[in-house]
Amino acid sequence: MLTLHHLEYSQSFRILWLLEELGAEYELKTYKRDPETNLAPDDYKALSPLGTAPVVTDGDLVLAESNAIIDYILDSHPDSPLRPAPGTPDRARHLFWFHAAQGSLMSIQGVAMVLTLLESRTPWPISALLKAIFGQVRKLFVNPRMDALFGQMEKDLGEKPFFGGDTLTAADITLVYPMFAARDKGAFELGYPNIGKWFDRVEAMDSFKAARAKDDRDSIIFRF
Template sequence: MLTLHHLEYSQSFRILWLLEALGADYALKSYDRNADDNLAPDEYKALSPLGTAPVVTDGDLVLCESNAIIDYILDSYPDSALRPAAGHKDRARHLFWFHASPGSLMSLQGIAMVLGLLEMRSPWPISSLLKAVFGQVRTIFLNPRSSALIDLMEKDLGKQPFFGGDNLTAADITLVYPMYAALDKGQFEGRTNILAWFARIEALDSFKSARAKDDRERIIFKF
């Protein structure tokens, strides 16, 4: 049986939601982060090939990386609407947003996080110089790219209710982690179509059941 090794406040919520949306038969093993450093416990890091969340086991198989896990699981559900088939009218849209999650949105968030950490932890006067350099990086690269991506999200969600098209797909599921991270930082203020998407997914029975099994007070994720 497939087992999801679920780390609290992490990307593994996406796999939990996927499994609930599929009505899959699976085992769930939850792990708490270390209280002192907020990292995954040693037991979890020893299990995962990269020491990161999410990770699933299926017999002798140990698999990490969210989108790889999503594709692996969906291979057992070839008729699922969560992955529109070739020729489906929403296939291209689904594929774009499915890959935009790690390829664009999370990459931009990761760069912003690293810049912020370097600014905070670098000693003066290096920190002063870094702030000036990183300010230019944000102005020239990060901010325009992020704004363009959010503009496209708002536009697409004005045409169809989900990132994957007319119905929920794995594109919405893989985006849930970076989308809530961006929401928590106030990046979607005034974006009515995007905010409506959050309300829409939170109303889904599969999302509610995943949240109940996640058993956390807030929908917030940590890098």
């Protein structure tokens, strides 16, 4: 049986939601972060090939990386609408957002996170210099790319209710972590009504509620 090794406040929430949406049989093993370092415990890092979340085991198989795990699980559910078939109207839209989640959105968020961490943990006066330099990085690289992504999201969600089209797909599931992280930081407070409606639709879904109940945390997002 497939086992989801679920690290609290991590990207493994995606897999938990996926399994609940599929109604799949699985075992859930949860791990708490170290209260001092906020890192995964040693037994989790020893299990994962990369020491990161998410990770699943299935017999002798140990698999990491969110989208690889999602594809692996969906291979066992070929009739699921969570992965539109080739040639269907929403196939390209689904593929774009499924890969944009990791390739674009989380990459940009990662850069922004590193900049913030360096600023907050570097002593003055070096921190003042870094703040000036990083301000330019945000202005020239981070903010324009994030604005472009959010603008495309708002446009697409104005045409159809989900990132993958007319119904929930794995694109929505893989986007849930970076989207909630962005919302937690106030990214959608000024405008983006269609994105706001997407959050409402997601949070109203029984599978999402079931995943949140099993996750049993005040947020699905890990805050540094």
